[in-house]
Amino acid sequence: MGLFSMTKTVLKSLFKKPATIRYPAEPAKRFEGTRGQMEIDIDKCIFCGLCSKHCPADAITVNKNERTWSINRLWCICCNSCAENCNKDAIYQTNVYHAPIVAGETDVDVYQGKPVEEKPAAAEEKAA
Amino acid sequence: MAGRIVVPFGPQHPVLPEPIHLDLVLEDERVVEAIPSIGYVHRGLEKLVEKRDFKDFVYIAERICGICSFTHSVGYCKAIEAIMDLQVPERAQYLRTIWSEYSRLHSHLLWLGLYADAMGFENLFMNAWRIRETILDAMEETTGGRVIQGVCKVGGVRRDISDAKLKEMTAKLDSIGGEIEDLCHVFFDDASVKHRSVGVGMLSKEDAHKLGAVGPVAKGSGIALDLRQTGYSAYGSLDFKPIVETGCDCYSRCIVRAKELAQSVDLIKQAAANIPAGDIEVKVKGNPDGEYFSRVEQPRGECIHYVKANGSKNILRERVRTPSSANIPPLVKMLEGCQMADVPVIVLSIDPCIGCAER
Numbered sequence A: 001m002g003l004f005s006m007t008k009t010v011l012k013s014l015f016k017k018p019a020t021i022r023y024p025a026e027p028a029k030r031f032e033g034t035r036g037q038m039e040i041d042i043d044k045c046i047f048c049g050l051c052s053k054h055c056p057a058d059a060i061t062v063n064k065n066e067r068t069w070s071i072n073r074l075w076c077i078c079c080n081s082c083a084e085n086c087n088k089d090a091i092y093q094t095n096v097y098h099a100p101i102v103a104g105e106t107d108v109d110v111y112q113g114k115p116v117e118e119k120p121a122a123a124e125e126k127a128a
Numbered sequence B: 001m002a003g004r005i006v007v008p009f010g011p012q013h014p015v016l017p018e019p020i021h022l023d024l025v026l027e028d029e030r031v032v033e034a035i036p037s038i039g040y041v042h043r044g045l046e047k048l049v050e051k052r053d054f055k056d057f058v059y060i061a062e063r064i065c066g067i068c069s070f071t072h073s074v075g076y077c078k079a080i081e082a083i084m085d086l087q088v089p090e091r092a093q094y095l096r097t098i099w100s101e102y103s104r105l106h107s108h109l110l111w112l113g114l115y116a117d118a119m120g121f122e123n124l125f126m127n128a129w130r131i132r133e134t135i136l137d138a139m140e141e142t143t144g145g146r147v148i149q150g151v152c153k154v155g156g157v158r159r160d161i162s163d164a165k166l167k168e169m170t171a172k173l174d175s176i177g178g179e180i181e182d183l184c185h186v187f188f189d190d191a192s193v194k195h196r197s198v199g200v201g202m203l204s205k206e207d208a209h210k211l212g213a214v215g216p217v218a219k220g221s222g223i224a225l226d227l228r229q230t231g232y233s234a235y236g237s238l239d240f241k242p243i244v245e246t247g248c249d250c251y252s253r254c255i256v257r258a259k260e261l262a263q264s265v266d267l268i269k270q271a272a273a274n275i276p277a278g279d280i281e282v283k284v285k286g287n288p289d290g291e292y293f294s295r296v297e298q299p300r301g302e303c304i305h306y307v308k309a310n311g312s313k314n315i316l317r318e319r320v321r322t323p324s325s326a327n328i329p330p331l332v333k334m335l336e337g338c339q340m341a342d343v344p345v346i347v348l349s350i351d352p353c354i355g356c357a358e359r
Ligand code: SF4
Pocket: A040, A044, A045, A046, A047, A048, A049, A050, A051, A052, A062, A069, A085, A086, A087, A088, A089, A090, A091
């Protein structure tokens, strides 16, 4: 009735385990398909810049001359667009979230590619 | 006549999930006029469309709102698909429907919790959110995101759900069905809920129509306006009727949302039972050229995505009309003549989502 409408739920809840997890003592829930932070296999990367062109958050900077690929972890929205657009399958998504970081200090991860071998044809590959 | 005073309400207020500012003109404890102002969370997302590839803009369209995100991406993709004349595979349409209904479940459970919180009914609030957690888990498992799903794309969807997983999902919905029923029962019958919401924030059917109310606000005032009836995605092949209440008060709006929970569960089950096998996307070639007005039903009501493109990879103009901006004029009407203490409940009853109203 009007006044005791919660009683059933209350009684049921008394005999149930808590609905919350005691994080960080217990690990947080994680699913296989969770969209977490992006990782790069820098040896596969040809620095074509396609990923940075398709990044909706402008999080990726590719420098072809210096052969660096960098990502701003705070800007990245984990959409997986870069991985889908990379022709070399260099980028992949993991199901872990990035650890807390500070803007302007530890937020940009820079990956340095191996120096160029004398085969300019590969580097010349055009972005579609 | 008593002297008039103006009390500012918001943008920061314990009951408001998002920043809207209302100047309440009071005569004693009675509100004679409410003057709304927005503009605290404008992000310029509509402008961004000119700088992004039309396929990449889906991720941004989705981020217009943090609650009805999936429906925004469906609305945007629907517009592009109509311009480009793409035939989205049936399976993708069904998956879109399933995820849309999941977002409706999660949005309504969130709202029911917030509404209970606005009334000061804290354990009801926690209870609604506990159920919501299982919905979010199912979404994270199937799409990869809890509230920003990111699975809709131009031409289809990005992930599939296996038939075994679909069975598991419907079984899970069955198992929480009892809990949802218990929760709705509290909203339907509880004396304190009724005391705080029956007869509060009246909006007559004529006013709702005249002021352009959408979604549960319109449905709570007796207008059967439900865009899902236009049959986009797979709604055309599913059986449902819009839920309408005629009380015209906060209680009716609450009942509409509570009843929509059961309706969404039913729609998901229907879709899971009838989903055809097949592809989940079509290849998109070329660029859109033309314009389209796409309308979809969000948890909060009708959402419009207008897209104009000129054959380049960037779109010329995208205009979004979200349900919350449509519901602000009815809100102002509801607030006229109410008691000061009822203002939080009335404001919450339109389910204000200011982030998406301002974009
Ligand atoms: S698209 Fe792939 S290959 Fe090209 S720069 Fe990005 S990671 Fe490297």
